[in-house]
Amino acid sequence: LAKTTQPISMDSYEGQEVNITCSHNNIATNDYITWYQQFPSQGPRFIIQGYKTKVTNEVASLFIPADRKSSTLSLPRVSLSDTAVYYCLVYGNNRLAFGKGNQVVVIP
Amino acid sequence: EPEVTQTPSHQVTQMGQEVILRCVPISNHLYFYWYRQILGQKVEFLVSFYNNEISEKSEIFDDQFSVERPDGSNFTLKIRSTKLEDSAMYFCASRDRRSNQPQHFGDGTRLSIL
Numbered sequence: 001l002a003k004t005t006q007p008i009s010m011d012s013y014e015g016q017e018v019n020i021t022c023s024h025n026n027i028a029t030n031d032y033i034t035w036y037q038q039f040p041s042q043g044p045r046f047i048i049q050g051y052k053t054k055v056t057n058e059v060a061s062l063f064i065p066a067d068r069k070s071s072t073l074s075l076p077r078v079s080l081s082d083t084a085v086y087y088c089l090v091y092g093n094n095r096l097a098f099g100k101g102n103q104v105v106v107i108p
Numbered sequence: 109e110p111e112v113t114q115t116p117s118h119q120v121t122q123m124g125q126e127v128i129l130r131c132v133p134i135s136n137h138l139y140f141y142w143y144r145q146i147l148g149q150k151v152e153f154l155v156s157f158y159n160n161e162i163s164e165k166s167e168i169f170d171d172q173f174s175v176e177r178p179d180g181s182n183f184t185l186k187i188r189s190t191k192l193e194d195s196a197m198y199f200c201a202s203r204d205r206r207s208n209q210p211q212h213f214g215d216g217t218r219l220s221i222l
Binding site: 032034036038041042043044045046049051087091092093094095096097098099100 | 208
C-alpha cells in the first residue's frame with residue numbers, strides 16, 4: 001500500500017481558504033487519491049476523490065499534478081465546524097490505510 | 109443522502125463475554141468493511157467482505173473475530189471472547205460495486221471492555 005505523508009497539524013482563521021498538502025511518492029497507476037474528514041467520536045467522512053488534474057465538489061477542491069506524487073486539498077472559507085482531522089489516502093479498491101492525518105484547527 | 113448506520117452507539121461488556129456489533133450498509137453497496145480505532149490512535153483495517161465471504165483480513169482479525177451478513181441488510185462483527193485491548197471505536201464501511209468508488213463509514217460503536 002502506498003504511504004502518504006501529511007503535516008501533523010495546522011491552524012487557520014475562520015473565513016480563510018485552507019490548503020492541505022499530501023505526498024504519495026509511491027502511488028500506483030491504478031490508485032486514486034481520497035480524502036476523509038474525521039470529527040471526534042465519529043467515523044471518517046468522505047470528502048473528495050480524484051485521479052489526476054483537478055476535482056471540485058460542493059465542499060472542496062482537489063489538485064493533483066501530472067506526476068501524481070502529491071495532492072492538495074483546498075477548503076474554501078473555513079468555519080469553526082471545519083476543525084477536524086483530515087486524512088489523505090491512496091486507494092485501489094482494497095483496504096484503506098489511514099495515517100495519523102492532519103489536525104486542522106480553525107480559529108475565530 | 110444514504111448512510112451507513114451502526115448499533116449500538118456504545119457497548120459496555122465484561123472481559124471474556126461475546127459481543128456483536130451491527131451495521132446496516134448503504135442499500136445498493138456490495139463491499140463491506142470493518143475498521144477499528146483505539147483511542148488516540150490511527151484507524152486500522154480489520155476485514156473486508158464481498159459476495160458472502162471474507163476477501164481480505166488484517167493480522168488483528170484473529171480467530172476471536174468473525175463477520176456475517178445474516179440477511180439482505182445487516183452486516184455484523186462478532187468478538188467471541190473480549191479482551192481489555194479490544195476496547196475501541198469500531199467502524200463499518202461500505203462501497204458501491206463499481207471500481208474506485210469511495211468507502212462510506214458509519215459513526216461507529218464505542219466498545220468498552222471492563
